[in-house]
Amino acid sequence: MAFTLDEAQRIVSIALNHGRDAGWNPLSAVVLDAGGHPIAFARSDGASPGRYAIAEAKAYGAIMLGMGGRAQMARAEAQAYFMGTVNGVFGGKVLPVPGGVLVRDLDGAVIGAVGVTGDSSDNDAEAACAGITAVGYTPEP
Amino acid sequence: MAFTLDEAQRIVSIALNHGRDAGWNPLSAVVLDAGGHPIAFARSDGASPGRYAIAEAKAYGAIMLGMGGRAQMARAEAQAYFMGTVNGVFGGKVLPVPGGVLVRDLDGAVIGAVGVTGDSSDNDAEAACAGITAVGYTPEP
Amino acid sequence: MAFTLDEAQRIVSIALNHGRDAGWNPLSAVVLDAGGHPIAFARSDGASPGRYAIAEAKAYGAIMLGMGGRAQMARAEAQAYFMGTVNGVFGGKVLPVPGGVLVRDLDGAVIGAVGVTGDSSDNDAEAACAGITAVGYTPEP
Protein backbone atom coordinates (compact mmCIF):
# COMPACT_ATOMS: atom_id res chain seq x y z
CA MET A 1 0.00 0.00 0.00
CA ALA A 2 1.34 3.40 -0.95
CA PHE A 3 0.27 7.05 -1.18
CA THR A 4 -0.86 8.16 -4.61
CA LEU A 5 0.31 11.57 -5.80
CA ASP A 6 -3.28 12.78 -5.53
CA GLU A 7 -3.43 11.74 -1.87
CA ALA A 8 -0.04 13.28 -1.15
CA GLN A 9 -1.00 16.58 -2.75
CA ARG A 10 -4.26 16.70 -0.81
CA ILE A 11 -2.38 16.05 2.46
CA VAL A 12 0.04 18.87 1.67
CA SER A 13 -2.73 21.31 0.70
CA ILE A 14 -4.88 20.53 3.71
CA ALA A 15 -1.92 20.90 6.06
CA LEU A 16 -0.97 24.29 4.62
CA ASN A 17 -4.57 25.52 4.64
CA HIS A 18 -4.99 24.30 8.23
CA GLY A 19 -2.20 26.62 9.33
CA ARG A 20 -3.38 29.54 7.23
CA ASP A 21 -6.96 29.27 8.53
CA ALA A 22 -5.61 29.17 12.09
CA GLY A 23 -3.51 32.27 11.51
CA TRP A 24 -0.21 30.48 12.10
CA ASN A 25 3.12 31.24 10.51
CA PRO A 26 3.34 30.00 6.91
CA LEU A 27 3.70 26.21 6.82
CA SER A 28 5.59 23.86 4.52
CA ALA A 29 4.81 20.18 4.11
CA VAL A 30 6.31 17.11 2.47
CA VAL A 31 4.93 13.60 1.96
CA LEU A 32 7.44 10.74 1.74
CA ASP A 33 6.83 7.16 0.61
CA ALA A 34 7.66 4.09 2.68
CA GLY A 35 11.29 4.24 1.56
CA GLY A 36 11.70 7.87 2.59
CA HIS A 37 11.49 9.33 -0.94
CA PRO A 38 9.51 12.54 -1.69
CA ILE A 39 6.13 12.38 -3.44
CA ALA A 40 4.90 15.96 -2.94
CA PHE A 41 6.09 19.16 -1.30
CA ALA A 42 4.89 22.75 -0.97
CA ARG A 43 6.30 25.80 0.83
CA SER A 44 3.89 28.62 1.72
CA ASP A 45 4.67 32.13 0.56
CA GLY A 46 6.71 33.91 3.21
CA ALA A 47 8.29 30.77 4.69
CA SER A 48 12.07 30.73 5.11
CA PRO A 49 14.09 28.97 2.38
CA GLY A 50 15.26 26.07 4.56
CA ARG A 51 11.81 24.60 5.04
CA TYR A 52 12.19 21.71 2.60
CA ALA A 53 15.14 20.28 4.53
CA ILE A 54 13.36 20.65 7.86
CA ALA A 55 10.13 19.05 6.66
CA GLU A 56 12.06 16.23 4.99
CA ALA A 57 14.16 15.52 8.09
CA LYS A 58 11.07 15.33 10.31
CA ALA A 59 9.42 12.83 7.98
CA TYR A 60 12.58 10.92 7.00
CA GLY A 61 13.56 10.24 10.60
CA ALA A 62 10.05 8.93 11.27
CA ILE A 63 10.41 6.47 8.38
CA MET A 64 13.95 5.35 9.20
CA LEU A 65 13.28 4.83 12.89
CA GLY A 66 9.68 3.66 12.55
CA MET A 67 8.42 6.23 15.06
CA GLY A 68 6.70 9.60 14.94
CA GLY A 69 8.20 12.90 16.08
CA ARG A 70 6.71 12.73 19.57
CA ALA A 71 8.36 9.39 20.32
CA GLN A 72 11.61 10.69 18.85
CA MET A 73 11.41 13.79 21.04
CA ALA A 74 10.82 11.67 24.16
CA ARG A 75 13.97 9.70 23.34
CA ALA A 76 15.91 12.92 22.69
CA GLU A 77 14.73 14.38 26.00
CA ALA A 78 15.89 11.24 27.82
CA GLN A 79 19.15 10.75 25.91
CA ALA A 80 20.05 13.78 23.82
CA TYR A 81 23.34 12.39 22.49
CA PHE A 82 21.51 9.35 21.12
CA MET A 83 19.27 11.35 18.79
CA GLY A 84 22.17 13.70 18.06
CA THR A 85 24.28 10.85 16.77
CA VAL A 86 21.32 9.20 15.01
CA ASN A 87 21.07 12.46 13.07
CA GLY A 88 24.64 11.86 11.93
CA VAL A 89 23.92 8.22 11.09
CA PHE A 90 21.28 9.37 8.59
CA GLY A 91 23.31 12.15 7.04
CA GLY A 92 21.52 14.87 8.98
CA LYS A 93 18.04 13.84 7.85
CA VAL A 94 16.53 13.30 11.33
CA LEU A 95 14.77 16.02 13.38
CA PRO A 96 13.29 14.59 16.58
CA VAL A 97 10.36 16.92 17.31
CA PRO A 98 6.61 16.87 16.58
CA GLY A 99 5.73 17.55 12.98
CA GLY A 100 7.10 14.28 11.63
CA VAL A 101 4.07 12.01 11.45
CA LEU A 102 4.15 8.34 10.51
CA VAL A 103 1.31 6.70 8.57
CA ARG A 104 0.63 2.96 8.74
CA ASP A 105 -1.89 0.72 7.00
CA LEU A 106 -4.37 -1.40 8.95
CA ASP A 107 -1.77 -4.18 9.32
CA GLY A 108 0.73 -1.79 10.89
CA ALA A 109 2.99 -1.57 7.83
CA VAL A 110 4.38 1.91 7.21
CA ILE A 111 2.93 3.60 4.10
CA GLY A 112 4.93 6.78 4.43
CA ALA A 113 5.33 9.89 6.53
CA VAL A 114 4.40 13.56 6.49
CA GLY A 115 6.69 16.36 7.65
CA VAL A 116 5.33 19.81 8.47
CA THR A 117 7.29 22.84 9.64
CA GLY A 118 6.79 26.58 10.11
CA ASP A 119 4.93 27.16 13.35
CA SER A 120 5.36 25.55 16.79
CA SER A 121 6.20 21.84 16.64
CA ASP A 122 2.84 20.98 18.17
CA ASN A 123 0.98 23.06 15.61
CA ASP A 124 3.08 21.56 12.82
CA ALA A 125 2.01 18.09 13.99
CA GLU A 126 -1.63 19.17 14.21
CA ALA A 127 -1.55 20.39 10.60
CA ALA A 128 0.06 17.15 9.41
CA CYS A 129 -2.58 15.12 11.23
CA ALA A 130 -5.35 17.21 9.70
CA GLY A 131 -4.10 16.37 6.23
CA ILE A 132 -3.57 12.68 6.95
CA THR A 133 -6.97 12.25 8.57
CA ALA A 134 -8.75 14.08 5.75
CA VAL A 135 -7.58 11.53 3.18
CA GLY A 136 -8.64 8.60 5.36
CA TYR A 137 -5.45 7.49 7.12
CA THR A 138 -4.60 7.32 10.82
CA PRO A 139 -1.70 9.55 11.84
CA GLU A 140 0.99 8.50 14.35
CA PRO A 141 2.40 11.87 15.45
CA MET B 1 10.49 39.13 -8.07
CA ALA B 2 9.81 35.56 -6.99
CA PHE B 3 7.56 32.62 -7.78
CA THR B 4 4.51 32.39 -5.55
CA LEU B 5 3.55 28.94 -4.31
CA ASP B 6 0.46 29.14 -6.50
CA GLU B 7 2.61 29.76 -9.59
CA ALA B 8 5.03 27.00 -8.62
CA GLN B 9 2.24 24.49 -8.13
CA ARG B 10 0.68 25.41 -11.47
CA ILE B 11 4.04 24.96 -13.21
CA VAL B 12 4.45 21.53 -11.62
CA SER B 13 0.90 20.43 -12.47
CA ILE B 14 1.06 21.64 -16.06
CA ALA B 15 4.44 19.95 -16.58
CA LEU B 16 3.16 16.62 -15.25
CA ASN B 17 -0.06 16.84 -17.24
CA HIS B 18 1.90 17.74 -20.37
CA GLY B 19 3.78 14.45 -20.13
CA ARG B 20 0.69 12.43 -19.30
CA ASP B 21 -1.28 13.87 -22.20
CA ALA B 22 1.61 13.09 -24.53
CA GLY B 23 1.79 9.49 -23.31
CA TRP B 24 5.32 9.85 -21.93
CA ASN B 25 6.80 8.07 -18.95
CA PRO B 26 5.55 9.48 -15.63
CA LEU B 27 7.20 12.84 -14.94
CA SER B 28 8.36 14.52 -11.75
CA ALA B 29 8.91 18.26 -11.39
CA VAL B 30 10.38 20.69 -8.88
CA VAL B 31 10.36 24.49 -8.76
CA LEU B 32 13.24 26.20 -6.96
CA ASP B 33 13.50 29.85 -5.92
CA ALA B 34 16.37 32.17 -6.84
CA GLY B 35 18.44 30.75 -3.97
CA GLY B 36 18.00 27.17 -5.20
CA HIS B 37 15.50 26.22 -2.47
CA PRO B 38 12.39 24.11 -3.20
CA ILE B 39 8.95 25.73 -3.42
CA ALA B 40 6.91 22.86 -4.87
CA PHE B 41 7.48 19.27 -6.01
CA ALA B 42 5.38 16.40 -7.31
CA ARG B 43 6.27 12.85 -8.45
CA SER B 44 3.81 11.09 -10.76
CA ASP B 45 2.51 7.68 -9.75
CA GLY B 46 4.77 5.00 -11.18
CA ALA B 47 7.93 7.12 -11.29
CA SER B 48 11.07 5.67 -9.69
CA PRO B 49 11.88 6.83 -6.12
CA GLY B 50 14.99 8.79 -7.06
CA ARG B 51 13.13 11.43 -9.09
CA TYR B 52 13.26 14.19 -6.49
CA ALA B 53 17.06 14.16 -6.43
CA ILE B 54 17.29 14.19 -10.23
CA ALA B 55 14.76 17.01 -10.69
CA GLU B 56 16.42 19.05 -7.96
CA ALA B 57 19.91 18.59 -9.45
CA LYS B 58 18.73 19.72 -12.89
CA ALA B 59 17.19 22.89 -11.45
CA TYR B 60 19.83 23.54 -8.79
CA GLY B 61 22.66 23.41 -11.30
CA ALA B 62 20.79 25.89 -13.49
CA ILE B 63 20.48 28.31 -10.57
CA MET B 64 24.05 27.89 -9.32
CA LEU B 65 25.61 28.28 -12.76
CA GLY B 66 23.09 30.76 -14.15
CA MET B 67 22.47 28.65 -17.24
CA GLY B 68 19.82 26.22 -18.41
CA GLY B 69 20.32 22.50 -19.01
CA ARG B 70 21.04 22.88 -22.75
CA ALA B 71 23.92 25.29 -22.11
CA GLN B 72 25.20 23.01 -19.35
CA MET B 73 25.05 20.03 -21.72
CA ALA B 74 26.97 21.92 -24.39
CA ARG B 75 29.67 22.62 -21.85
CA ALA B 76 29.67 18.97 -20.72
CA GLU B 77 29.96 17.77 -24.33
CA ALA B 78 32.91 20.11 -24.87
CA GLN B 79 34.62 19.58 -21.53
CA ALA B 80 33.18 16.62 -19.60
CA TYR B 81 35.59 16.87 -16.66
CA PHE B 82 34.49 20.43 -16.04
CA MET B 83 30.85 19.58 -15.44
CA GLY B 84 31.88 16.39 -13.64
CA THR B 85 33.88 18.35 -11.13
CA VAL B 86 31.26 21.12 -10.92
CA ASN B 87 28.91 18.34 -9.82
CA GLY B 88 31.32 17.65 -6.96
CA VAL B 89 31.68 21.34 -6.15
CA PHE B 90 27.94 21.55 -5.50
CA GLY B 91 27.69 18.35 -3.46
CA GLY B 92 26.31 16.34 -6.37
CA LYS B 93 23.40 18.69 -7.09
CA VAL B 94 24.21 19.41 -10.76
CA LEU B 95 22.94 17.35 -13.72
CA PRO B 96 23.93 18.96 -17.04
CA VAL B 97 21.17 17.85 -19.41
CA PRO B 98 17.91 19.38 -20.69
CA GLY B 99 15.12 19.43 -18.16
CA GLY B 100 16.73 22.04 -15.94
CA VAL B 101 15.14 25.31 -17.08
CA LEU B 102 16.08 28.76 -15.80
CA VAL B 103 13.50 31.53 -15.43
CA ARG B 104 14.44 35.24 -15.52
CA ASP B 105 12.39 38.41 -15.12
CA LEU B 106 12.30 41.08 -17.83
CA ASP B 107 15.52 42.64 -16.51
CA GLY B 108 17.34 39.33 -16.78
CA ALA B 109 17.43 38.62 -13.05
CA VAL B 110 16.93 34.96 -12.16
CA ILE B 111 13.58 34.26 -10.48
CA GLY B 112 14.13 30.54 -10.10
CA ALA B 113 14.37 27.29 -12.02
CA VAL B 114 12.28 24.27 -12.90
CA GLY B 115 13.60 20.70 -13.00
CA VAL B 116 11.68 17.96 -14.80
CA THR B 117 12.66 14.28 -15.13
CA GLY B 118 11.14 10.99 -16.23
CA ASP B 119 11.19 10.84 -20.01
CA SER B 120 13.87 11.81 -22.52
CA SER B 121 15.81 14.92 -21.54
CA ASP B 122 14.31 16.85 -24.45
CA ASN B 123 10.78 15.88 -23.46
CA ASP B 124 11.53 16.75 -19.85
CA ALA B 125 12.60 20.23 -20.98
CA GLU B 126 9.49 20.59 -23.16
CA ALA B 127 7.25 19.80 -20.18
CA ALA B 128 9.09 22.29 -17.99
CA CYS B 129 8.74 25.00 -20.64
CA ALA B 130 5.02 24.25 -21.00
CA GLY B 131 4.56 24.92 -17.31
CA ILE B 132 6.68 28.04 -17.23
CA THR B 133 5.03 29.56 -20.30
CA ALA B 134 1.53 28.82 -19.02
CA VAL B 135 2.07 31.00 -15.97
CA GLY B 136 3.46 33.85 -18.03
CA TYR B 137 7.23 33.52 -17.76
CA THR B 138 9.86 32.99 -20.45
CA PRO B 139 11.81 29.73 -20.08
CA GLU B 140 15.54 29.43 -20.73
CA PRO B 141 15.94 25.68 -21.31
CA MET C 1 4.85 -6.69 -2.56
CA ALA C 2 8.25 -6.96 -0.93
CA PHE C 3 11.10 -9.41 -0.45
CA THR C 4 11.01 -11.33 2.81
CA LEU C 5 14.30 -11.78 4.65
CA ASP C 6 14.14 -15.50 3.83
CA GLU C 7 13.87 -14.74 0.09
CA ALA C 8 16.65 -12.15 0.29
CA GLN C 9 19.00 -14.56 2.07
CA ARG C 10 18.29 -17.29 -0.45
CA ILE C 11 19.03 -14.90 -3.32
CA VAL C 12 22.33 -13.93 -1.70
CA SER C 13 23.34 -17.53 -0.98
CA ILE C 14 22.44 -18.78 -4.44
CA ALA C 15 24.33 -15.92 -6.09
CA LEU C 16 27.46 -16.59 -4.04
CA ASN C 17 27.27 -20.34 -4.62
CA HIS C 18 26.73 -19.78 -8.34
CA GLY C 19 30.07 -18.01 -8.54
CA ARG C 20 31.88 -20.53 -6.36
CA ASP C 21 30.58 -23.47 -8.37
CA ALA C 22 31.70 -21.76 -11.57
CA GLY C 23 35.16 -21.15 -10.18
CA TRP C 24 34.86 -17.36 -10.33
CA ASN C 25 36.45 -14.84 -8.02
CA PRO C 26 34.69 -14.63 -4.64
CA LEU C 27 31.36 -12.81 -4.98
CA SER C 28 29.47 -10.47 -2.69
CA ALA C 29 25.74 -9.78 -2.94
CA VAL C 30 23.19 -7.41 -1.46
CA VAL C 31 19.39 -7.35 -1.69
CA LEU C 32 17.67 -3.97 -1.35
CA ASP C 33 13.97 -3.26 -0.84
CA ALA C 34 11.89 -1.01 -3.11
CA GLY C 35 13.14 2.07 -1.27
CA GLY C 36 16.79 1.14 -1.70
CA HIS C 37 17.34 -0.08 1.87
CA PRO C 38 19.38 -3.25 2.62
CA ILE C 39 17.65 -6.49 3.63
CA ALA C 40 20.55 -8.97 3.37
CA PHE C 41 24.23 -8.93 2.45
CA ALA C 42 27.10 -11.41 2.36
CA ARG C 43 30.75 -11.09 1.29
CA SER C 44 32.60 -14.27 0.32
CA ASP C 45 35.85 -15.11 2.07
CA GLY C 46 38.74 -13.61 0.15
CA ALA C 47 36.78 -10.74 -1.38
CA SER C 48 38.20 -7.22 -1.03
CA PRO C 49 36.79 -5.05 1.78
CA GLY C 50 35.02 -2.56 -0.49
CA ARG C 51 32.52 -5.05 -1.84
CA TYR C 52 29.54 -3.88 0.22
CA ALA C 53 29.71 -0.38 -1.25
CA ILE C 54 30.06 -1.69 -4.80
CA ALA C 55 27.18 -4.16 -4.49
CA GLU C 56 25.00 -1.52 -2.86
CA ALA C 57 25.74 1.10 -5.54
CA LYS C 58 24.87 -1.34 -8.34
CA ALA C 59 21.53 -2.17 -6.73
CA TYR C 60 20.77 1.33 -5.40
CA GLY C 61 21.23 2.96 -8.78
CA ALA C 62 18.89 0.38 -10.32
CA ILE C 63 16.21 1.30 -7.77
CA MET C 64 16.65 5.05 -8.00
CA LEU C 65 16.67 5.16 -11.79
CA GLY C 66 14.22 2.31 -12.33
CA MET C 67 16.59 0.48 -14.69
CA GLY C 68 19.00 -2.43 -14.46
CA GLY C 69 22.77 -2.23 -14.84
CA ARG C 70 22.77 -3.05 -18.56
CA ALA C 71 20.48 -0.12 -19.39
CA GLN C 72 22.56 2.12 -17.14
CA MET C 73 25.74 1.01 -18.90
CA ALA C 74 24.22 1.73 -22.32
CA ARG C 75 23.43 5.25 -21.15
CA ALA C 76 26.93 5.65 -19.71
CA GLU C 77 28.49 4.45 -22.97
CA ALA C 78 26.40 6.98 -24.92
CA GLN C 79 26.81 9.88 -22.49
CA ALA C 80 29.46 9.22 -19.87
CA TYR C 81 29.15 12.58 -18.09
CA PHE C 82 25.44 11.94 -17.53
CA MET C 83 25.96 8.80 -15.46
CA GLY C 84 29.01 10.40 -13.86
CA THR C 85 26.95 13.28 -12.56
CA VAL C 86 24.01 11.01 -11.67
CA ASN C 87 26.50 9.25 -9.40
CA GLY C 88 27.02 12.57 -7.64
CA VAL C 89 23.28 13.25 -7.47
CA PHE C 90 22.87 10.06 -5.43
CA GLY C 91 25.83 10.59 -3.13
CA GLY C 92 28.03 8.15 -5.00
CA LYS C 93 25.60 5.25 -4.76
CA VAL C 94 25.25 4.55 -8.51
CA LEU C 95 27.48 2.16 -10.49
CA PRO C 96 26.27 1.79 -14.08
CA VAL C 97 27.45 -1.69 -15.07
CA PRO C 98 25.88 -5.16 -15.11
CA GLY C 99 25.46 -6.72 -11.71
CA GLY C 100 22.73 -4.36 -10.55
CA VAL C 101 19.52 -6.25 -11.30
CA LEU C 102 16.02 -4.85 -10.85
CA VAL C 103 13.11 -7.04 -9.76
CA ARG C 104 9.49 -6.14 -10.55
CA ASP C 105 6.20 -7.79 -9.66
CA LEU C 106 3.75 -8.93 -12.33
CA ASP C 107 2.24 -5.42 -12.54
CA GLY C 108 5.64 -3.88 -13.24
CA ALA C 109 6.06 -2.34 -9.80
CA VAL C 110 9.61 -2.52 -8.45
CA ILE C 111 10.00 -4.94 -5.51
CA GLY C 112 13.69 -4.31 -5.00
CA ALA C 113 17.09 -4.92 -6.55
CA VAL C 114 20.06 -7.21 -6.22
CA GLY C 115 23.67 -6.10 -6.50
CA VAL C 116 26.47 -8.58 -7.11
CA THR C 117 30.19 -7.85 -7.45
CA GLY C 118 33.49 -9.72 -7.50
CA ASP C 119 33.97 -11.20 -10.97
CA SER C 120 33.35 -9.72 -14.43
CA SER C 121 30.27 -7.51 -14.60
CA ASP C 122 28.55 -10.02 -16.87
CA ASN C 123 29.26 -12.87 -14.48
CA ASP C 124 28.11 -10.75 -11.55
CA ALA C 125 24.80 -10.18 -13.35
CA GLU C 126 24.49 -13.89 -14.16
CA ALA C 127 24.90 -14.78 -10.48
CA ALA C 128 22.32 -12.18 -9.43
CA CYS C 129 19.86 -13.53 -12.00
CA ALA C 130 20.44 -17.10 -10.78
CA GLY C 131 19.44 -16.09 -7.28
CA ILE C 132 16.44 -14.05 -8.36
CA THR C 133 15.12 -16.76 -10.67
CA ALA C 134 15.57 -19.48 -8.05
CA VAL C 135 13.17 -17.74 -5.67
CA GLY C 136 10.56 -17.25 -8.36
CA TYR C 137 11.06 -13.70 -9.60
CA THR C 138 11.96 -12.35 -13.03
CA PRO C 139 15.26 -10.45 -13.16
CA GLU C 140 15.77 -7.27 -15.20
CA PRO C 141 19.57 -7.17 -15.54
Place this chain on the structure above:
Amino acid sequence: MAFTLDEAQRIVSIALNHGRDAGWNPLSAVVLDAGGHPIAFARSDGASPGRYAIAEAKAYGAIMLGMGGRAQMARAEAQAYFMGTVNGVFGGKVLPVPGGVLVRDLDGAVIGAVGVTGDSSDNDAEAACAGITAVGYTPEP
Protein backbone atom coordinates in the same frame (compact mmCIF):
# COMPACT_ATOMS: atom_id res chain seq x y z
CA MET D 1 42.62 -13.75 12.54
CA ALA D 2 39.36 -12.81 10.89
CA PHE D 3 35.69 -13.80 10.80
CA THR D 4 34.81 -16.19 8.01
CA LEU D 5 31.57 -15.53 6.16
CA ASP D 6 30.18 -18.71 7.70
CA GLU D 7 30.91 -17.40 11.21
CA ALA D 8 29.48 -13.99 10.39
CA GLN D 9 26.28 -15.46 9.02
CA ARG D 10 25.88 -17.68 12.07
CA ILE D 11 26.35 -14.68 14.38
CA VAL D 12 23.70 -12.75 12.45
CA SER D 13 21.22 -15.65 12.43
CA ILE D 14 21.67 -16.45 16.11
CA ALA D 15 21.26 -12.80 17.07
CA LEU D 16 18.04 -12.46 15.07
CA ASN D 17 16.65 -15.73 16.40
CA HIS D 18 17.57 -14.72 19.95
CA GLY D 19 15.32 -11.69 19.66
CA ARG D 20 12.53 -13.57 17.95
CA ASP D 21 12.54 -16.34 20.59
CA ALA D 22 12.41 -13.70 23.32
CA GLY D 23 9.45 -11.97 21.70
CA TRP D 24 11.35 -8.71 21.09
CA ASN D 25 10.86 -6.26 18.26
CA PRO D 26 12.36 -7.50 14.97
CA LEU D 27 16.16 -7.23 15.06
CA SER D 28 18.75 -6.43 12.43
CA ALA D 29 22.42 -7.37 12.69
CA VAL D 30 25.66 -6.67 10.88
CA VAL D 31 29.14 -8.17 11.25
CA LEU D 32 32.11 -5.99 10.32
CA ASP D 33 35.72 -7.04 9.84
CA ALA D 34 38.71 -5.49 11.62
CA GLY D 35 38.74 -2.66 9.08
CA GLY D 36 35.09 -1.81 9.69
CA HIS D 37 33.86 -3.33 6.41
CA PRO D 38 30.65 -5.43 6.22
CA ILE D 39 30.81 -9.22 5.95
CA ALA D 40 27.17 -10.14 6.57
CA PHE D 41 23.89 -8.35 7.31
CA ALA D 42 20.25 -9.29 7.78
CA ARG D 43 17.13 -7.22 8.59
CA SER D 44 14.16 -9.08 10.11
CA ASP D 45 10.78 -8.78 8.41
CA GLY D 46 8.89 -5.84 9.89
CA ALA D 47 11.96 -3.83 10.91
CA SER D 48 12.11 -0.19 9.79
CA PRO D 49 14.17 0.56 6.65
CA GLY D 50 16.91 2.48 8.45
CA ARG D 51 18.22 -0.51 10.40
CA TYR D 52 21.29 -1.15 8.27
CA ALA D 53 22.67 2.32 8.96
CA ILE D 54 22.03 2.02 12.70
CA ALA D 55 23.56 -1.45 13.03
CA GLU D 56 26.57 -0.39 10.97
CA ALA D 57 27.14 2.76 13.05
CA LYS D 58 27.05 0.79 16.31
CA ALA D 59 29.64 -1.67 15.04
CA TYR D 60 31.74 0.82 13.07
CA GLY D 61 32.17 3.10 16.04
CA ALA D 62 33.28 0.13 18.13
CA ILE D 63 35.95 -0.70 15.55
CA MET D 64 37.14 2.85 15.00
CA LEU D 65 37.38 3.66 18.71
CA GLY D 66 38.41 0.19 19.87
CA MET D 67 35.66 0.06 22.47
CA GLY D 68 32.23 -1.53 22.76
CA GLY D 69 28.91 0.32 22.94
CA ARG D 70 28.78 0.33 26.75
CA ALA D 71 32.13 2.06 27.05
CA GLN D 72 31.09 4.50 24.33
CA MET D 73 27.87 5.23 26.19
CA ALA D 74 29.74 5.87 29.43
CA ARG D 75 31.89 8.38 27.60
CA ALA D 76 28.80 9.98 26.02
CA GLU D 77 27.09 10.23 29.41
CA ALA D 78 30.19 11.92 30.83
CA GLN D 79 30.99 14.13 27.86
CA ALA D 80 28.17 14.25 25.32
CA TYR D 81 29.86 16.73 22.99
CA PHE D 82 32.84 14.41 22.63
CA MET D 83 30.84 11.51 21.20
CA GLY D 84 28.69 13.96 19.24
CA THR D 85 31.70 15.33 17.46
CA VAL D 86 33.30 11.88 17.10
CA ASN D 87 30.13 10.99 15.19
CA GLY D 88 30.96 13.83 12.80
CA VAL D 89 34.62 12.80 12.59
CA PHE D 90 33.56 9.41 11.23
CA GLY D 91 30.97 10.72 8.79
CA GLY D 92 28.06 9.88 11.06
CA LYS D 93 28.98 6.21 11.48
CA VAL D 94 29.20 6.17 15.30
CA LEU D 95 26.27 5.43 17.64
CA PRO D 96 27.42 5.26 21.28
CA VAL D 97 24.93 2.87 22.88
CA PRO D 98 24.88 -0.86 23.68
CA GLY D 99 24.39 -3.08 20.66
CA GLY D 100 27.81 -2.37 19.17
CA VAL D 101 29.97 -5.24 20.39
CA LEU D 102 33.69 -5.59 19.81
CA VAL D 103 35.35 -8.99 19.29
CA ARG D 104 39.02 -9.61 20.06
CA ASP D 105 41.24 -12.66 19.69
CA LEU D 106 43.10 -14.18 22.67
CA ASP D 107 45.95 -11.69 22.24
CA GLY D 108 43.56 -8.76 22.43
CA ALA D 109 43.71 -7.91 18.72
CA VAL D 110 40.37 -6.78 17.27
CA ILE D 111 38.85 -9.32 14.87
CA GLY D 112 35.74 -7.32 14.11
CA ALA D 113 32.50 -6.06 15.60
CA VAL D 114 28.81 -6.87 15.62
CA GLY D 115 26.03 -4.29 15.52
CA VAL D 116 22.48 -5.18 16.51
CA THR D 117 19.44 -2.88 16.54
CA GLY D 118 15.65 -3.09 16.85
CA ASP D 119 14.77 -3.51 20.52
CA SER D 120 16.16 -1.78 23.63
CA SER D 121 19.88 -1.11 23.48
CA ASP D 122 20.49 -3.63 26.27
CA ASN D 123 18.52 -6.32 24.47
CA ASP D 124 20.30 -5.51 21.23
CA ALA D 125 23.63 -6.08 23.01
CA GLU D 126 22.39 -9.33 24.55
CA ALA D 127 21.44 -10.65 21.11
CA ALA D 128 24.83 -9.67 19.67
CA CYS D 129 26.63 -11.41 22.54
CA ALA D 130 24.51 -14.54 22.05
CA GLY D 131 25.68 -14.75 18.46
CA ILE D 132 29.32 -14.03 19.22
CA THR D 133 29.47 -16.54 22.08
CA ALA D 134 27.79 -19.26 20.04
CA VAL D 135 30.57 -19.23 17.47
CA GLY D 136 33.27 -19.36 20.12
CA TYR D 137 34.39 -15.78 20.57
CA THR D 138 34.33 -13.52 23.64
CA PRO D 139 32.16 -10.42 23.24
CA GLU D 140 33.12 -6.99 24.57
CA PRO D 141 29.74 -5.22 24.72
